[in-house]
Amino acid sequence: MxxxxxxxxxxxxxxxxxxxxxxxxxxxxxxxxxxxxxxxxxxxxxxxxxxxxxxxxxxxxxxxxxMQTQPETPMYERIIPCVHTPEQTEDELNTMVDAGVTVKNVIVEHPVYGDLEALVMVKDRHDVKNFLARISSTNAPLLSVLTEGVHLHTISSDTEEKLDVCELHLKQKGYIFE
Missing domain, CATH: 1.10.10.10 (Winged helix-like DNA-binding domain superfamily/Winged helix DNA-binding domain)
Incomplete structure (x- = not known):
């Protein structure tokens, strides 16, 4: 510009x-x-x-x-507990967006500060690629390194079925923390 x-x-x-x-x-x-x-x-x-x-x-x-006014279609949200290594972050995020959900944030529980939340706002593989490029170019650590990979994500979608599919695929890959 x-x-x-x-x-x-x-x-x-x-x-x-x-x-x-x-x-x-x-x-x-x-x-x-x-x-x-x-x-x-x-x-x-x-x-x-x-x-x-x-x-x-x-x-x-x-x-x-x-933030725009309420969308015309209702949005569904779910908070899911995840765990993985930093090297698995791309696969985790791609798994979620491929299921048709938006990854709104990441939340970790810090022993001093309590819940730390950062907006992620990725909805497709292009967003995931840009997000990870930004992490890489700034040498910023992922929040999940503070908690040995354990973290929460708030995911949203226009249907609950997409949230279910997302959670199922993450579970199949071993990314759901239980």
Whole structure:
């Protein structure tokens, strides 16, 4: 994206909301910064100000996303307990998205901080590939390394059957923690 004329304060925050509202996919802080003609740090600060005004913006591993109003079709969710090695992460995530579910988050229980939750928001193999590339490029450890591979995922789908299939496939591969 070409760098644009620098937007100022409230005008920039209104533009950020507009860009997020019209995007079907997450937008990175760098992309938003380029569009607004400011630094990524300014975008981070703007997002914080917008969140403080109760704008439903979430930060995912792929960028910022504005939570839309309720979908027309009902969504079903389930929290599933998983365990695997870091090397099995790609197979675990692909198994879930191949069943037609979205992996919303990962949750681990830390002995000091309690539950630590991070948004994952992957719905297909392309998202999985990008998520893992980001983990790799930043050398960021997976949260599950804090708990010897034990973690929870919140999964969602438009049918309960897809959640059942997902859980069955994970169990068959030995990824369900029992």
């Amino acid at each position: 070409a760098k644009q004329e620098k937007l100022i304060g409230e005008q920039r925050r209104e533009a950020l909301l507009s860009w997020l509202k019209t995007s079907d996919a997450p937008i990175t802080g760098t992309e938003l910064a380029n569009k607004a003609g400011v630094s990524r740090q300014v975008i981070v600060q703007d997002i914080s100000l917008l969140k403080a005004k109760n704008e439903p913006i979430i930060a995912t591993s792929q960028g910022y996303l504005l």
